[in-house]
Amino acid sequence: MKRCALLTTDNLEDFFVYDQMLIEPLKQYGWLAEEVSWRNRRIDWSVFDVVIIRSTWDYQQFCEEFLTCLREIDASSAQLENSLKVVEWNISKAYLKDLQNQGVSIVPTLWFESFDYAKITSGFEHFSTQEMVIKPLISANADFTYRFTRDSLVGLNNELSDVFSDREFMLQPFLPGIIDEGEYSLFYFDGNYSHAILKKPKSGDFRVQEEHGGQLETIQATEDMLTVARHSLAALPDDVLYARVDIIRHKHEFVVIEIELIEPSLYFNMDPESPQCFVDAFVTKFGKGN
Known part of the structure; x- marks a missing residue:
């Protein structure tokens, strides 16, 4: 029986996860599937024939460590799905x-490397909108995603400046x-x-x-x-x-x-x-x- 790892993380108590619904159907085809945390640094990935990235829902907070893990899997005899090439392309919303x-x-978007209050406010005219959304280029589960108007932006300025001081981000009109x-x-x-x-x-x-x-x-x-x-x-x-x-x-x-x-x-x-x-x-x- 071949082995398949469903890549997950250590703690998913606050999430809805359905990957276990794959385990029995895979077994019917001779594949032994098990959930394995990407944070387990003791794993010999070569014991698996295939590693499928699944519920790794903290990767955006530890992007480089996550990519290091995937590169180790890719360098092993296991087949990584989706491929490392795809992950490296998809990991930033660029x-x-x-x-x-x-x-x-795509949703109309402006792209920024650093936070600039004046440039953010110019987005209202650029998009001809009363509300906008700001989000990091590397994010998941709506982490650090904000919706704001001109008025609420004033109160959010310090928080946004801190959050996006070292994060590339995107600005979009809020679509009703x-x-x-x-x-x-x-x-x-x-x-x-x-x-x-x-x-x-x-x-x-x-x-x-x-x-x-x-x-x-x-x-x-x-x-x-x-x-x-x-x-x-x-x-x-x-x-x-x-x-x-x-x-x-x-x-x-x-x-x-x-x-x-x-x-x-x-x-x-x-x-x-x-x-x-x-x-x-x-x-x-x-x-x-x-």
């Missing part, structure tokens, strides 16, 4: 520039669609569409993650959604075992918020066929374990 350069529509309609996520395994969900924030919030009270529902993806997702996947630098394409409606078209290729929740709980769909894609790529 990859959105690559997508845009290849004709993929996130409240009115929600954010869509489309899931692909080995390039094949699996399922889609709609995520809406709880009342009074704009973050759609479950951990922040977001509400989820399974939806049927429209052809417009699928087209945006296909164009996005075609722009990736390498093949991927899994991908989540997050989109939102903006000015009567769907635009990409993010393409999650490192540690996205794949919401296996939202579609009963999705764990098997993932495992089928895995076995197509790596074969049966016995």
Whole structure:
């Protein structure tokens, strides 16, 4: 029986995790899967045939240590999925520039290397908006993401200056669609569409993650959604075992918020066929374990 590691972290008590839904289907194909923390420095990664990055949801706080771990896995005999090349490309949201350069529509964005209050305020005119969102280029789970108006920016100035003093960040108009309609996520395994969900924030919030009270529902993806997702996947630098394409409606078209290729929740709980769909894609790529 071959061995597969589902890469996670030490403490996920405050998160919703569904990776264990893969363990039994993988076993049916001769693969022994187990969850392993990326923080375990005693692991000999060569004992695994494949290491799948899954719920490593603290990596953004320890980016260099995380990349060091992945490079060690990549240098072992284990196959890393998604690949190190993909992770290094996807780990900074600057990859959105690559997508845009290849004709993929993204949320309008300004990019900054250092915090400058005057330049931030100029974003209101640039986007012709009353509200904006600021977020680090390396982030997850809406960490250090702020929504503000001109008035609230005054009170946030010192905090934002501290948070972004040594972080590259992006500035975007706040899109009311996130409240009115929600954010869509489309899931692909080995390039094949699996399922889609709609995520809406709880009342009074704009973050759609479950951990922040977001509400989820399974939806049927429209052809417009699928087209945006296909164009996005075609722009990736390498093949991927899994991908989540997050989109939102903006000015009567769907635009990409993010393409999650490192540690996205794949919401296996939202579609009963999705764990098997993932495992089928895995076995197509790596074969049966016995």
